[in-house]
Amino acid sequence: MEMFTQQMINALIIGSFYALIALGYSMVYGIIKLLNFAHGDLYMVGAFVGFAVLSLFGGGTGLLGVVVAFFAALLFGGLLGIGIERVAYRPLLSSPRLTILITAVGVSLVLENGVMKSFGPSFKVYPVQLPTEGFQIFGATLTYAQILIILLSVLLMTALHLFVTRSLYGKAMRAISIDHAATSLMGIPVTRIISLTFFIGSSLAAASGMMAGMYYGQISFMMGFIVGLKAFTAAVIGGIGSIPGAMLGGLVLGLLESFGTVWLGSEWKDVFAFSILILILVLKPTGLLGENVTERM
Amino acid sequence: MKSWQKLGLALTLSSALLSACSPEAVNNSSGGGSGEILIGVQTPTTGSSAKMGEDMNNAIKMATEEINEKGGIDGKKIKLEFADDACDPQTATAAANKLVSQGVKAVIGFYCSGATLPSSGIYHNAGVPVMVTAASSAKIPAQGYKEVFLTTATTDQQSEAAAEYMLKTLGGKRVAIVHDNTAFAKGLAETTQTAVQKQGGQVVAFEAINPEEKDFTAMLTQLKAQKPDATFWTAYYAAGGLLIKQFEQLGVSGAIGVGDGSNDKTLIEIAGKEAAEDAFVITSPTAEFIPEAKSFIDTYKSKFNMEPGPYTAVSYDGMRLLADAIKRAGSDDKAAIVKALSETKSFKTFGGDVSFKSDGTLEKSNFIVLKVKNGQFTRE
Numbered sequence: 001m002e003m004f005t006q007q008m009i010n011a012l013i014i015g016s017f018y019a020l021i022a023l024g025y026s027m028v029y030g031i032i033k034l035l036n037f038a039h040g041d042l043y044m045v046g047a048f049v050g051f052a053v054l055s056l057f058g059g060g061t062g063l064l065g066v067v068v069a070f071f072a073a074l075l076f077g078g079l080l081g082i083g084i085e086r087v088a089y090r091p092l093l094s095s096p097r098l099t100i101l102i103t104a105v106g107v108s109l110v111l112e113n114g115v116m117k118s119f120g121p122s123f124k125v126y127p128v129q130l131p132t133e134g135f136q137i138f139g140a141t142l143t144y145a146q147i148l149i150i151l152l153s154v155l156l157m158t159a160l161h162l163f164v165t166r167s168l169y170g171k172a173m174r175a176i177s178i179d180h181a182a183t184s185l186m187g188i189p190v191t192r193i194i195s196l197t198f199f200i201g202s203s204l205a206a207a208s209g210m211m212a213g214m215y216y217g218q219i220s221f222m223m224g225f226i227v228g229l230k231a232f233t234a235a236v237i238g239g240i241g242s243i244p245g246a247m248l249g250g251l252v253l254g255l256l257e258s259f260g261t262v263w264l265g266s267e268w269k270d271v272f273a274f275s276i277l278i279l280i281l282v283l284k285p286t287g288l289l290g291e292n293v294t295e296r297m
Numbered sequence: 298m299k300s301w302q303k304l305g306l307a308l309t310l311s312s313a314l315l316s317a318c319s320p321e322a323v324n325n326s327s328g329g330g331s332g333e334i335l336i337g338v339q340t341p342t343t344g345s346s347a348k349m350g351e352d353m354n355n356a357i358k359m360a361t362e363e364i365n366e367k368g369g370i371d372g373k374k375i376k377l378e379f380a381d382d383a384c385d386p387q388t389a390t391a392a393a394n395k396l397v398s399q400g401v402k403a404v405i406g407f408y409c410s411g412a413t414l415p416s417s418g419i420y421h422n423a424g425v426p427v428m429v430t431a432a433s434s435a436k437i438p439a440q441g442y443k444e445v446f447l448t449t450a451t452t453d454q455q456s457e458a459a460a461e462y463m464l465k466t467l468g469g470k471r472v473a474i475v476h477d478n479t480a481f482a483k484g485l486a487e488t489t490q491t492a493v494q495k496q497g498g499q500v501v502a503f504e505a506i507n508p509e510e511k512d513f514t515a516m517l518t519q520l521k522a523q524k525p526d527a528t529f530w531t532a533y534y535a536a537g538g539l540l541i542k543q544f545e546q547l548g549v550s551g552a553i554g555v556g557d558g559s560n561d562k563t564l565i566e567i568a569g570k571e572a573a574e575d576a577f578v579i580t581s582p583t584a585e586f587i588p589e590a591k592s593f594i595d596t597y598k599s600k601f602n603m604e605p606g607p608y609t610a611v612s613y614d615g616m617r618l619l620a621d622a623i624k625r626a627g628s629d630d631k632a633a634i635v636k637a638l639s640e641t642k643s644f645k646t647f648g649g650d651v652s653f654k655s656d657g658t659l660e661k662s663n664f665i666v667l668k669v670k671n672g673q674f675t676r677e
């Protein structure tokens with residue numbers, strides 16, 4: 001029981017990070033059918049922006065510094081997302097999907113090596129780290145930082161869900177994902193909405209990068225690679241293009257990894273998780289929540 | 298795999314051909330009084346181990362300058378030629394071929410075992426003496442190349458030291474071992490498992506993690522259920538720091554310690570001072586823990602304006618030993634240098650007197666145990 005609870009908590013934390021990044025993957029895919037492989041690197045850039053801002057504040061960073069750094073990461077990540085879309089993807093929107101996919105890989109390499117050159121290749125220790133104090137629940141350890149991470153993720157995801165389903169901009173996004181041309185004929189500024197989508201997706205990734213930096217305490221220019229791959233997997237499990245699907249997919253992948261470790265050992269957890277992924281896709285190619293086409297955005 | 302081997306063979310052959318032509322010229326010119334002895338340095342200066350490579354290069358440069366200032370070896374100056382292996386097997390092969398084709402008389406350096414293994418074969422084929430001053434996988438001497446010498450004790454010897462510390466000094470019985478699936482760390486984990494069992498302990502968990510990830514809590518929760526007396530991490534400091542932090546956060550029983558790949562102050566920074574308290578490190582003697590190395594540290598600091606890293610003292614000593622062997626060989630003939638190296642008897646270094654066994658490893662292991670106290674490594 002103790003073990004089970006602890007593994008559920010572990011899964012929830014990993015899953016929250018996966019879900020936050022998966023959202024951006026899913027949104028971008030939904031709106032321009034692009035697998036944005038640079039998305040994981042925006043998570044990394046977010047972590048480094050937070051690092052730079054916190055370092056600027058120096059040793060005695062209080063809550064204010066953390067909040068400023070968080071919003072700096074959010075904003076910078078979002079603007080970088082817009083910039084990438086404007087420079088690298090928009091000129092290619094009408095070319096074959098493969099061209100733009102390769103461009104995304106290129107953007108990913110540019111970001112990784114750019115950060116490596118500006119911050120150096122070695123691992124960086126985050127100047128401010130979340131405390132590791134916590135309490136016991138059913139014999140398992142739950143820290144305050146973990147509660148904060150889960151709450152913040154739920155908050156961001158709920159806000160996004162409401163924005164997409166309730167607001168006029170959200171409606172425009174969903175319209176574009178259904179029919180590009182028709183939406184533009186209705187007088188909706190399609191390119192602006194696409195920019196907005198990139199802004200939201202990228203800022204979510206950057207925010208979670210900053211959260212990961214503070215929670216785990218160690219960052220490097222390659223940190224976005226594996227996480228990006230896993231988040232992409234989460235988006236596919238949940239049904240790529242679907243926002244609730246991305247959230248569910250993140251949690252499912254977190255659970256699969258944790259319980260893969262329990263049942264088969266840590267060396268086999270990825271084998272286990274990805275075998276289940278293949279199984280899900282064979283049985284339900286659209287992913288868990290992917291069939292509801294009208295809900296796509 | 299097959300085609301890779303063929304490529305390697307082709308590269309080796311072509312480099313052997315190249316080296317067959319070019320060094321003659323060097324030889325002839327060095328016959329005169331103005332000769333130089335070209336020595337290659339292979340270390341990682343890019344990639345995740347770049348800092349270690351820079352440290353080693355600095356120490357080797359420092360030793361070389363001192364030797365040259367004292368008139369070099371029998372009037373000949375040592376000239377260094379640097380090659381970056383990026384801690385990557387393929388880059389290492391290219392680096393080795395480059396150095397061999399430039400006609401080096403010996404090579405020194407080598408931080409990552411994964412990069413050392415493929416390149417040592419190239420040097421072996423070209424007959425170049427190899428002085429390994431950091432990499433320590435037991436697989437390196439196991440290749441049986443007579444040109445290869447290691448001035449750090451091997452993973453076998455490190456495993457013995459680790460098992461002894463965990464079972465005898467800490468009085469533990471149940472040992473958990475964690476590695477990251479790299480050649481070096483997995484090898485050390487396996488030999489430690491054998492050593493623990495041989496010394497009467499019980500290995501209750503043998504786990505691997507992916508160092509590119511940051512969350513090891515699922516594995517650690519499994520570990521906690523096994524109630525280990527001591528947990529030993531065999532890989533590098535970046536993931537090691539995270540492991541220690543999460544180990545303490547989950548409240549896993551017993552002590553946690555790391556091998557010499559994690560001997561870096563950043564380990565304590567990443568883990569956090571509180572979590573790292575009492576963690577142990579099994580390591581080759583680093584300069585700061587050797588009383589005789591005080592003047593070395595001072596010179597190094599004033600020259601390079603930074604702290605000497607964990608492998609500077611061994612690299613500095615390695616270069617001195619190599620120069621000594623070339624002097625004893627009486628020429629810069631590669632086979633003669635190899636012979637002189639194998640005949641090394643009680644050469645004085647910071648870590649103790651160096652003599653080599655027939656497989657090129659140290660006769661006497663020189664591992665020490667450090668413990669984290671108040672955020673600092675202190676000698677046990």
